[in-house]
Amino acid sequence: MALPEFKIAQLRHFVWVAELKGFHTAAEKACRTQPAISLSIRDLENKLSTVLFEKRNAKTSNTELTPFGQYFLPKAKELIAHHDNVAQDMALMSEHKTGHLRLASVPSIACRMLPELLSKFIADVPELHISFYDDNSEAVLRKVEKQQVDIGIASLPHEHEHADITFTPIWEDQLGVVCREDHPFAEVTELHWKELRKQRLIRNGTSRLLEDTEAEPLLSDSQFLISNMLSLIAMLEEGLGITTLPWFAFPKNNSKLRFIPLTTPKIVRHIGIVQLRNKSLSPAAEALASFILKNTNQDKTKDVESE
Amino acid sequence: MALPEFKIAQLRHFVWVAELKGFHTAAEKACRTQPAISLSIRDLENKLSTVLFEKRNAKTSNTELTPFGQYFLPKAKELIAHHDNVAQDMALMSEHKTGHLRLASVPSIACRMLPELLSKFIADVPELHISFYDDNSEAVLRKVEKQQVDIGIASLPHEHEHADITFTPIWEDQLGVVCREDHPFAEVTELHWKELRKQRLIRNGTSRLLEDTEAEPLLSDSQFLISNMLSLIAMLEEGLGITTLPWFAFPKNNSKLRFIPLTTPKIVRHIGIVQLRNKSLSPAAEALASFILKNTNQDKTKDVESE
DNA sequence: ATCTATTGATAAGGATTCCTTATGGCACTA
DNA sequence: TAGTGCCATAAGGAATCCTTATCAATAGAT
Missing domain, CATH: 3.40.190.10 (Periplasmic binding protein-like II)
Structure with a gap:
């Protein structure tokens, strides 16, 4: 015979009937009617081709497990627990928790x-x-x-x-010029690239944004290349020169330096x-x-x- | 949201689609049609509220798992394995294997x-x-x-x-008299209890079967009580006396001793x-x-x- | 490029399963 | 002996599952 395939709900019903010692209380717990539980248990018994609960002719009116049912109970509980673990895990996962x-x-x-x-x-x-x-x-x-x-x-x-x-x-991150607060540029609100030609321009890792723009000549004018950002900032604060940076790369809350947008060309x-x-x-x-x-x-x- | 409840068949479908990299082959394996598998997978995806398989616009025509699906796959397999273990175990149990x-x-x-x-x-x-x-x-x-x-x-x-x-x-186990093969009784086919009164009767553990019968007087006649069966047999073989035994207690294939049914009273x-x-x-x-x-x-x- | 074969998705219908209400049977109680 | 509490059973409706038929998209072949 092919192996039976249990339904999780079915196993739950079984466990509840066994533990609550009654179909009615189990039905209540399962939010089903009592006949539903009866049928569920019967179906399970058919799958196992064995009886799970003693017939209720015992003096105690409680429904009791057969030896076979006792053997099955812990396994059913484990299986349910395993299922619920997986289900919970996947639920958390899909709620990206x-x-x-x-x-x-x-x-x-x-x-x-x-x-x-x-x-x-x-x-x-x-x-x-x-x-x-x-x-x-x-x-x-x-x-x-x-x-x-x-x-x-x-x-x-x-x-x-x-x-x-x-x-x-x-x-959108716009390119701009960074200089010290006491630099003449610090007072202006926008700059044309040609204005930079007279300045000592320090290149950095973001300078290749100037490539393929009309401001490209600036790159060959430049004498310095400082790729480390912390060093670059230190040099700028020292007044060694100016540089171009995207706005987001300009350190927030820096009081010594100023950022002036480059408007021609506008590089974003x-x-x-x-x-x-x-x-x-x-x-x-x-x-x-x-x-x-x-x-x-x-x-x-x-x-x-x-x- | 309440935890979803997976169906084992559904998980199997998922695993097969994932491992065989296709709905058709999985359908074949599941002995279902392809739309059935589609619906099964979709139902599973709804339960997980996530997509399990990549949409097939990739260049490779194989259906591939999403990262989420990859995460789910081993867990699904474990759960199926666990279920099948239990099912198999219970099946063996109910076939008393x-x-x-x-x-x-x-x-x-x-x-x-x-x-x-x-x-x-x-x-x-x-x-x-x-x-x-x-x-x-x-x-x-x-x-x-x-x-x-x-x-x-x-x-x-x-x-x-x-x-x-x-x-x-x-x-039904009938009481009889056991004696050595050279005893006069050895030749008869049935005995009346009164015939035993002249004999040296050895009581044993089964002798209380005589209680509440007309043969009860024999018990008080008896001089010996040997409760150990091996000793009893040895004594009988030695010719020390005779005893009463149920037929089933009479040692099979014993060549020295004879069993003669007691017919009056017939004690069964x-x-x-x-x-x-x-x-x-x-x-x-x-x-x-x-x-x-x-x-x-x-x-x-x-x-x-x-x- | 058009055709064809293959893949998965979708729609609609029938079959099956599940669950409900209503009722029955049995044992214990008063 | 009627009453109560328990589970079993029956019958019908609801939900689910699975099928056939068809579609849409892609890849490969001619």
């Missing part, structure tokens, strides 16, 4: 936007584990492609258009969420993506213009 | 009938564990009452009628299966009981008369 979320982001967003976003996001999901990596855009994209990360935050260079990657733009990099095309996100990643989307839509451009 | 059977019997049946019966019974149930006890009828009954034993083989004294015990008679003890009333037997015990019944019905009386 648990699981593992791997995230990579470019440093500027990581410093400026993510701290607040992530702390809000994880506020009500204490069981969710998050692995975070920060790196430049290409590295972030690479991690996404290699599935080392579930979701990435980066800008999308043109050479990546071909890849199996979906890009959802979120932030679009930063957004990067994920593998044709691959669904885990519920947690999905939740984070929509959370970011929801919590940034309204101030997408304001962030750039304000302050 | 496994489990534990505790049996007590009076020694005569234990020696004369059970060896053959049990060896036949266990021939095709190698996983069944049997615990066997032999003792006199009262002790057997006590073990049954105390549920130290699932089933007993004994005769039912009158003082036990009241108890919660069911008795199914199987064998009924031996049968003893079990607790209102308590079902385990499948193994049930099987043994009906096995014994089936394999002894036809020669119930023949055993007593023959040889």
